[in-house]
Amino acid sequence: MHTMLDAYPVVMKIPVRWGDMDAFNHVNNVVYFQYFESARINYFERVRLMGPAEGQGIGPILHSTRCRFRFPVTYPEILLVGARVTEIGIDRFTQQYLAVSAEHDRVAAEGHGVIVAFDYRSQEKSPIPEEVRRRILELEPELGR
Numbered sequence: 001m002h003t004m005l006d007a008y009p010v011v012m013k014i015p016v017r018w019g020d021m022d023a024f025n026h027v028n029n030v031v032y033f034q035y036f037e038s039a040r041i042n043y044f045e046r047v048r049l050m051g052p053a054e055g056q057g058i059g060p061i062l063h064s065t066r067c068r069f070r071f072p073v074t075y076p077e078i079l080l081v082g083a084r085v086t087e088i089g090i091d092r093f094t095q096q097y098l099a100v101s102a103e104h105d106r107v108a109a110e111g112h113g114v115i116v117a118f119d120y121r122s123q124e125k126s127p128i129p130e131e132v133r134r135r136i137l138e139l140e141p142e143l144g145r
Contacts, residue, residue: 004098004100004107005082005098007084008082008083008084008098009043009046009083010046010082010084011039011081011082012039012080012082013080013102014038014078015076015077016074016077016078018076020075021075026072026073027074032067032069032108032111035079035097035109036067036081036083036097036099039082039083039097040062040083040097040113040115048132048135057119057122058117058118058119058120059117059118059120060115060117061115061118062113062114062116063092063113063114064113065112066113067097067109067111068109068111070106070107071101071104071107071108072108073103073108077101077102077103077104078102078103079100079101079102080099080100080102081099081100082100083095083096083097084096084140085139085140087143088128088133088136089128091116091117091127091128092114092115092116092125093115093128093136094113094114095114096111097109097110097111097113098110
């Protein structure tokens with residue numbers, strides 16, 4: 001893919017749609033959160049954290065997210081959007097996102113999100129299931145050091 005994204009185990013190619021732009025003729029700020037969401041969900045699928053994990057009723061819930069906009073992109077560019085985990089705790093982990101313009105070879109936006117393991121039956125946070133933790137560490141072994 002792209003060297004700026006070498007540290008990201010999940011990278012998606014996302015075409016900018018005409019409707020992603022706003023009146024200022026660049027991708028609207030809200031849309032970057034959708035791009036990050038796509039990368040986040042792809043990551044969840046890789047570690048099998050979509051929906052209640054392993055029948056335990058435990059799944060992800062987004063605690064908080066932010067974005068720093070670096071370079072405006074427009075239709076019909078292609079963005080390469082990466083996701084990686086930078087911290088893992090007992091009941092949550094932090095993901096970092098990077099959106100790179102393939103055409104301009106520049107970072108368009110960077111962000112992060114805090115994801116909490118959530119027990120959808122009791123409606124309370126929960127420890128990250130061990131199987132999910134193990135899959136994250138297999139995908140990103142440097143976290144275990």
